[in-house]
Amino acid sequence: MTDKIGYTRKGDIAVLRISNPPVNALSHAVREGLVAGMDRAEADDGVKAVVIVGDGRAFIAGADITEFGKTPLEPFLPDLCKRIEDSPLIVVASLHGVSLGGGLEVALSAHYRIAQPSAKVGLPEVHLGLIPGAGGTQRLPRLIGVDAALDLITTGRQVKADEADRLGIIDEITEGDPEEVGLAYAEKLVASNAPRRPISEMEAPDPIDWDAAYDGTLKKGRGQISPAQAVRAVQASVELPFHQGMQAEREMFMDLMRTDQRQGMIHAFFSERAVGNLPELKGVEPRALQSIGIIGGGTMGAGIATAALLAGFNVVLIEMKLDASEAARARISGNLSGALKRGKISELQFKTLTTVALEVSINYDSLASVDLVIEAVFEDMAVKKDVFGKLDAVC
Structure with missing residues (x-):
């Protein structure tokens, strides 16, 4: 365990609480701690389910941007998601705030998802010149179908809890403390002998005209590669067994990592944030605007x-x-x-x-x-x- 993941037990439910302020980004310590937390829960005699919940204002806002450009360290995010999904225990993700990118991919690796009414989810990787790289293009189509998954993945848009519920991304919306809500839901699942429900074991969705979808997405993106490449990754989720689709997604993700577009969009991402935090403006009061x-x-x-x-x-x-x-x-x-x-x-x-x-x-x-x-x-x-x-x- 790391200090980024808290472990508590409430009856026969183990709670893994992510605490990596301000938005619980998926740093190496968080990934490592979640793997250790799953190990501990499975070794804890009598535990029947695990609830994963975020501290503070979000479940998981996505990747840790401070690690961009550095050599990634194990456990890699796809391996963490597989570790969670493969657990013999029932795993519930209790979502609040935002669950974006890798945060949604972690939630999709859980067997059930419950969310606050104000929660938002999304896969915004295309805005960085990438595609989801930890199963987002493989799990989401199995859960909600190709058309809905392509809409979310190729646009990178965020959806509120009510839309996520209608699409089938989450299973229930309940207002309250995220940990208490998650616990109550997990207890209900255990009491009803609900089965584990790994998305990777669900049937692949029906195919579409992939070439038309690719051409249309490329045209709409005005030359941006990643949204169109996401179409091919979703195609792999339909045409290949899950583990092979995961390999195809990862290969596409790594290919995009090496493109000039990805480098330029990452540069723009950091630049936009830098200009909002100029040291020259520290302590300067804005002029009253009348x-x-x-x-x-x-x-x-x-x-x-x-x-x-x-x-x-x-x-x-x-x-x-x-x-x-x-x-x-x-x-x-x-x-x-x-x-x-x-x-x-x-x-x-x-x-x-x-x-x-x-x-x-x-x-x-x-x-x-x-x-x-x-x-x-x-x-x-x-x-x-x-x-x-x-x-x-x-x-």
């Missing part, structure tokens, strides 16, 4: 101005010429008239927004005191350079 300047009063600029006004901000909109400024004012008034007719604002609010909160001007000096400026001018670089030159003088 007034917004918008340059350009066309369809886009007027729409942004309308949204800002309805959100409670004062707006200064700049246009180049007087007739253009009046046209912009008319667009915004028209938008707000629609809100008035739908009952979203009162007549008094309409008058206040169009006369007090909104200023339309052709003078850049009007932007001197705004807190934020949004540029929404014509897509022409010379025009944009002119705009930012003027902004530089007043903001």
